Amino acid sequence: MNELSIDEVLAEVAVLVKPHFGKGRVPDYIPQLATVPGTKFGMAVRTVDGGEHAIGDADEGFSVQSITKVLSLGLALNRIGDEVWTRVGKEPSGTPFNHLSLLEAEGGFPRNPFINAGALAVTDILLDKVKDPAALVRGFAGFLADGPVAIDEAVAASELDNAWQNRAIANLMRGKGTVRHDPEAVVAAYSRQCALTMSCRQLARAFLPLAAGGFSPLVQETIFPERLTRRLNALLLTCGIYDSVGSFAYRVGLPAKSGVGGGVVAVVPGKATVAVWSPELDRFGTSVVGARALEAFSQLTNCSVL
Numbered sequence: 001m002n003e004l005s006i007d008e009v010l011a012e013v014a015v016l017v018k019p020h021f022g023k024g025r026v027p028d029y030i031p032q033l034a035t036v037p038g039t040k041f042g043m044a045v046r047t048v049d050g051g052e053h054a055i056g057d058a059d060e061g062f063s064v065q066s067i068t069k070v071l072s073l074g075l076a077l078n079r080i081g082d083e084v085w086t087r088v089g090k091e092p093s094g095t096p097f098n099h100l101s102l103l104e105a106e107g108g109f110p111r112n113p114f115i116n117a118g119a120l121a122v123t124d125i126l127l128d129k130v131k132d133p134a135a136l137v138r139g140f141a142g143f144l145a146d147g148p149v150a151i152d153e154a155v156a157a158s159e160l161d162n163a164w165q166n167r168a169i170a171n172l173m174r175g176k177g178t179v180r181h182d183p184e185a186v187v188a189a190y191s192r193q194c195a196l197t198m199s200c201r202q203l204a205r206a207f208l209p210l211a212a213g214g215f216s217p218l219v220q221e222t223i224f225p226e227r228l229t230r231r232l233n234a235l236l237l238t239c240g241i242y243d244s245v246g247s248f249a250y251r252v253g254l255p256a257k258s259g260v261g262g263g264v265v266a267v268v269p270g271k272a273t274v275a276v277w278s279p280e281l282d283r284f285g286t287s288v289v290g291a292r293a294l295e296a297f298s299q300l301t302n303c304s305v306l
């Protein structure tokens with residue numbers, strides 16, 4: 001149906017997104033993130049058969065933030081299996097990613113692993129197994145991306161200095177028993193994990209197992225069992241874009257995860273991963289230009305799973 005090559009599609013996407021710069025806002029609740037120019041734009045595609053395509057600032061590292069929640073969940077599920085689901089749910093939250101009232105109403109049981117409460121529970125679970133969950137996630141990301149990945153300590157410190165809402169979430173959960181370690185240690189580990197710096201190219205590589213039935217064609221290893229891979233994609237499709245996940249599925253039709261650093265990674269099952277970065281966010285915390293770029297990519301390549 002589509003005659004364009006992936007490089008031609010990326011070039012067209014870069015033109016189509018131009019009118020959408022300036023519509024969102026670079027976040028300032030983590031002050032260090034506010035220093036990044038809103039004009040940045042990069043996009044990378046990695047296909048399961050080894051093709052790699054990139055445009056714009058695709059090789060510039062940025063703070064991947066909540067995108068790391070997919071990696072920490074994958075690690076927790078690989079290590080302790082379904083017991084994870086006794087501490088966190090699988091339903092969309094319909095509320096902002098750092099919301100408290102639903103969490104309190106539901107006895108400290110987070111709706112899903114991709115809102116902050118759920119990710120804090122996953123960090124708490126990983127703390128049972130390792131001293132430094134952020135280093136574990138960093139090592140996993142680097143292994144999957146086939147190259148070193150760093151934690152930006154200035155971003156981590158900037159988040160921790162201002163993590164009052166996440167502290168409230170972790171303390172509420174500690175009171176209910178869904179967090180079991182010292183809430184301060186959990187928030188510190190979570191903030192460092194979120195401060196992972198990766199480029200679009202690295203993200204597209206790292207998420208490739210989700211497009212290839214759990215196998216990484218890049219590092220030639222099975223990373224997740226096939227059934228778990230399907231389930232991770234189901235969670236991404238239903239919970240990966242917070243409380244705008246419905247309209248994102250409507251527009252893009254791909255499992256995806258966004259982060260407040262302006263990154264979005266999407267999975268085209270059986271075919272490819274697509275990572276995009278542009279720092280200006282909508283009011284839900286997803287990159288405006290990133291979501292537009294994925295919408296255009298999905299339409300131009302006809303790759304929606306729906």
Ligand SMILES: NC(=O)CC[C@H](N)C(=O)O
Binds near residue numbers: 258
């Ligand atoms: N949506 C996000 O990327 C949020 C992650 C960020 N570290 C926070 O906890 O607020």
